[in-house]
Amino acid sequence: MSTNTELAAMFHTMATVLEISGANGFKVNANVKVARTLEDLVEDIATIEDVTTIQGIGKSSAAKIKEYIETGSMSGYDELISSIPNGLLAVMNVQGLGPKTVGKLWKEAGVVDIPSLKEAIEDGRLELLPRMGKKTIQNITESLAFLATHANRSRLGVAMPIALAFLEKLQQCKGVSNITYAGSLRRGKETIGDIDILASTDEPAILIKAFCEDKDVEKVLAKGETKCSIRVKKGMQIDLRVVDRKTFGAALLYFTGSKEHNIILRERAIDQDKKLNEYGLFESGSEVNDSSSTEEEIYSSLSLPWIPPEIREDRGELSCKKIPRLVEINDIRCDLHCHTTASDGQMSIQELAHHAIERGFHTIAVTDHSQSQGQANGLKADRLRKHIDAIREANENIEGITILAGTEVDIHPDGTLDYDDDLLAQLDIIVASPHSALNQSPDDATKRLIAAIEHPLVHIIGHPTGRIINKRKGLEPDIMALVSAAKEHSTALELNANYYRLDLKDTHVRAVCEGGALLAINTDAHRPEDFNQLQYGILTARRGWATPSNCINCLEHDKLLAWLRSKC
DNA sequence: GCCGTTTTCGGCCCGACTGTTTTCAGTCG
Numbered sequence: 001m002s003t004n005t006e007l008a009a010m011f012h013t014m015a016t017v018l019e020i021s022g023a024n025g026f027k028v029n030a031n032v033k034v035a036r037t038l039e040d041l042v043e044d045i046a047t048i049e050d051v052t053t054i055q056g057i058g059k060s061s062a063a064k065i066k067e068y069i070e071t072g073s074m075s076g077y078d079e080l081i082s083s084i085p086n087g088l089l090a091v092m093n094v095q096g097l098g099p100k101t102v103g104k105l106w107k108e109a110g111v112v113d114i115p116s117l118k119e120a121i122e123d124g125r126l127e128l129l130p131r132m133g134k135k136t137i138q139n140i141t142e143s144l145a146f147l148a149t150h151a152n153r154s155r156l157g158v159a160m161p162i163a164l165a166f167l168e169k170l171q172q173c174k175g176v177s178n179i180t181y182a183g184s185l186r187r188g189k190e191t192i193g194d195i196d197i198l199a200s201t202d203e204p205a206i207l208i209k210a211f212c213e214d215k216d217v218e219k220v221l222a223k224g225e226t227k228c229s230i231r232v233k234k235g236m237q238i239d240l241r242v243v244d245r246k247t248f249g250a251a252l253l254y255f256t257g258s259k260e261h262n263i264i265l266r267e268r269a270i271d272q273d274k275k276l277n278e279y280g281l282f283e284s285g286s287e288v289n290d291s292s293s294t295e296e297e298i299y300s301s302l303s304l305p306w307i308p309p310e311i312r313e314d315r316g317e318l319s320c321k322k323i324p325r326l327v328e329i330n331d332i333r334c335d336l337h338c339h340t341t342a343s344d345g346q347m348s349i350q351e352l353a354h355h356a357i358e359r360g361f362h363t364i365a366v367t368d369h370s371q372s373q374g375q376a377n378g379l380k381a382d383r384l385r386k387h388i389d390a391i392r393e394a395n396e397n398i399e400g401i402t403i404l405a406g407t408e409v410d411i412h413p414d415g416t417l418d419y420d421d422d423l424l425a426q427l428d429i430i431v432a433s434p435h436s437a438l439n440q441s442p443d444d445a446t447k448r449l450i451a452a453i454e455h456p457l458v459h460i461i462g463h464p465t466g467r468i469i470n471k472r473k474g475l476e477p478d479i480m481a482l483v484s485a486a487k488e489h490s491t492a493l494e495l496n497a498n499y500y501r502l503d504l505k506d507t508h509v510r511a512v513c514e515g516g517a518l519l520a521i522n523t524d525a526h527r528p529e530d531f532n533q534l535q536y537g538i539l540t541a542r543r544g545w546a547t548p549s550n551c552i553n554c555l556e557h558d559k560l561l562a563w564l565r566s567k568c
Numbered sequence: 569g570c571c572g573t574t575t576t577c578g579g580c581c582c583g584a585c586t587g588t589t590t591t592c593a594g595t596c597g
Contacts, residue, residue, distance in 0.1 A: 058569060
């Protein structure tokens, strides 16, 4: 684990312990903010001379961070953590249980962890506590069962189809004038906690009934006149919020978040003697809506440009002089990392080419696995030579697209490649990716990837960390060092659009773009439907503030080929 | 704990829903 990640986890833990202990809420929030800042930070915190220059990190936290970097421990941390039972932190993950209740469960019912919470429910101890009725205990029991069987957050590509399916059904309801998804899904986060749906309708009761009684609903968690929550059979929670048509824009802004972005907007409103909530922007003390029918109008009233949802994360978007024109799906003109039946793909070269033509691409790269990838039917040298011939022939015979002969060559743990240079030199495009030894040390990973970046024949580093979201951490290279080397050698770093990967991730993408290196957004398609994954890559790229000029997939045909040939 | 073009102290976003209690605390987003 990187120092940033370790420290972030410690600050999160401190915040939770403080919260259970009943500490000042603002102090709790300050610790959460430090944790979040550390999570977003791409540079190794240890390399930053004065961390108080980072917004949100003050003297106190800076001293703790410094001490941890220098000594490997943090004074006060162990004492704080040991002030509550270790297992109590897990109890905080139970839906419906917050710091006040968890503190009460501990002090008044002897609950110290999940098992003892279950015991306290079974032996009736919980019922003896004030404000702990049958219904509350039933809800806790159900939350415990849910927690035991489900991961906390779903991958973006899991949540999106569920949301779209619900939208399609709900917009059929009588009276619905506006319906969309908001929340972290609209912001395109790599994982989604729950799906937020926002609607305006003349017939709220009909919509709410349809929502709560849908065949995919497993449990109705809350049901009011304007707000309902359900859990669907696939395990995700969906919140529906019904608002007046006139306030849809304000509500969309509010429910898109992020929370941190909203807080700054509200503070900005207060500075202007106004009040912002989900119903609109109001002059102070007035019930008269300033202007709130669209998001654009609200931002404008706050003297701000409209900010794309993907960057509403309090990562500088509200102090930025000019919001760049972020990359869009229609800017993408080619896919430079795809597989065929030659290795582990399901499409022939011809099928791949036809799907690419359908998408309006001018170029498609055939990049099957290299020889070390036995389980993926990776190509030995002689098979690759024949494959190159087949690709060249297809390129001759198929009109309307350029088909590039390429490879996704393994980067060995020591940084060498899985084919000889002589063979690589025969190809049009070389994507080099790590597939093995994905738990090597950050130093080794950095050396390994930089060796590949510096290789004169390599065009793109594929899924640089090898992570699998919610499953595998992957490599933790020094991203700033990679970016610097990538810029120097004109090697692109990939944002693999597959929603299991999204590798590089959003903050890494931003480092690539700000560092002046090239970004490649590829689907790594193995099946025709994989081309649809591009949407997730685009969302992630936008979260990383990527513009078309950062991205080689946005180049016109001749410029792309010129860049490819510039490597020799 | 953090912050400051009202600066070193005083303030820090806002509202819906639930369950339990009868006027509201706690949780969630």
